Amino acid sequence: MTKIVVSSGDPAGIGPDVCIKAFGKNKNLDYKPIVFGNIDLFKARAELLKCDVKIKEYKGQEVEKLASEYLWMLDKEIDDYIEPGKPSTSSAKYIIEIFEDSVAKVISKEFDAIVTCPINKELINKAGIPFTGHTEELARISNTKRVVMMLANERIKIALATTHVPLNDVASYISEELLTEVITILHESVKKYLVKDNPMIKVLGLNPHAGDGGFIGDEEENIIRPTLNNLKRKGINVVGPLSADTAFLETEKGDKADVFLAMFHDQGLPVIKTMGFGETVNVTLGLPFIRTSVDHGTAYDISGTGKADESSLLAAAEMASFMSL
Helix, strand or coil: CEEEEEECCCCCCCHHHHHHHHHCCCCCCCEEEEEEECHHHHHHHHHHCCCCCCEEECCCCCHHHCCCCCEEEEECCCCCCCCCCCCCHHHHHHHHHHHHHHHHHHHCCCCCEEEECCCCHHHHHHCCCCCCCHHHHHHHHCCCCCCEEEEECCCCEEEECCCCCCHHHHHHHCCHHHHHHHHHHHHHHHHHHCCCCCCCEEEECCCHHHHHHHECECHHHHHHHHHHHHHHHCCCCEEEEECCCCCCCCCCCCCCCCEEEECCHHHHHHHHHHHHCCCCEEEEECCCCEEEECCCCCCHHHCCCCCCCCHHHHHHHHHHHHHHC
């Protein structure tokens, strides 16, 4: 059985809530989740949520010894009392420690995959800890040159050429080297994890109407199209550059993409989140291990209320388990 480490994220957000709801009540899972977080905090949150959950401490036991009636946790100290819905910079060290410890244990192969719950990047940076995002930190910790952020649900999969980059800097990041590396990772990952022999990757343009032949920006003609032509000659099934305003309007009769590649964060993510928010999984491709995440944020306003939906966490864990097979 697959053993998955779950980094529970910001303790003031809904990370603990969805962990309790997803793994404390679902006893017949096809994988074994172990949540990293503070056990006392989780017990208090479970009581607040009126969830009858039995929490037991994980101390490196083999998966066969992890009885299904318990929510297994690796206990982590936290320096301050945390109230649901009230984020505090005093929790930043705890958030980073459970994340980095989770990554270390999946790199050491104690676990088969890592699933991450939401964090607040602004809070962590305000605490004096430089932090761009999970994706970037995963690349740094694992010494991986290039990783690719892909969001996936049953209807559509969208990857990003650039992630957390200011919009006015995006064009300067788009290069033949970047696109070649990203599309190669996408091609190999979809083949490996989605079992597609010749996956089709549809690539969006950077500019409106994919540049209109160079009249609305020249990145498509000077960088994107030549790069795609080179990749086609290597046997990679790429289509584009496509106008982003119509690229997703695929018909059943046409060639449907296995994955889309958007040039920047808000070109692709609003589409997939509109099509399946709560059912979408964030996957980091190109790492030497499997990492998935929820598609939502900390949602402080509903933390501790019982309103948080655990569907995305369950979907993320299920995908991590599937990819580990």
